[in-house]
Amino acid sequence: GESVGLHLPTLSVQEGDNSIINCAYSNSASDYFIWYKQESGKGPQFIIDIRSNMDKRQGQRVTVLLNKTVKHLSLQIAATQPGDSAVYFCAETSGSRLTFGEGTQLTVNP
């Protein structure tokens, strides 16, 4: 079946470094992608999104890149801070149904 998955289950970075979290998807019909941050015991928090007609979108300290050719999505966090420590999920949707990837645990070391 269709799936959205992440390459790395854990990522550890030093405070101030840039972080890159990757995601692969398999549904070529996906037209909208979202990155979520989930802290322990809480619901997902929207970070940034991108539509399939774009290849890059920037937010505050975050950038999402979309490569439709290889069905790859990445989230870049600039100047990573301890407060960025969380699990990050990519999600794909075509229509109203969200499909979540496996998640990457980001740990920021002071």
Added chain:
Amino acid sequence: GAVVSQHPSWVICKSGTSVKIECRSLDFQATTMFWYRQFPKQSLMLMATSNEGSKATYEQGVEKDKFLINHASLTLSTLTVTSAHPEDSSFYICSAREAQKPLDTQYFGPGTRLTVL
């Protein structure tokens, strides 16, 4: 704006009992609400999609008689776990889609931790 709440935030119950979880959209009307389940160290898995005033659509493998969903108003959906067992222990998260907004806009609740003893 676009705040979704869940109640309770956590619940502990005995095996065999039923538990009701509420999901409310606080400042908008939600034509569609979604229920997800998340086991430790795993991703969110969609359980069912609930449209106001109609029966919920359940994902494959989710027992509709065990997970009763009611979406009787535009601001409230409930999930009742009937005859709960320890394997139902999980983190249950709802999301809501605002009326007249793009189909792909969902706002997530804070989740409800269910522990069945």
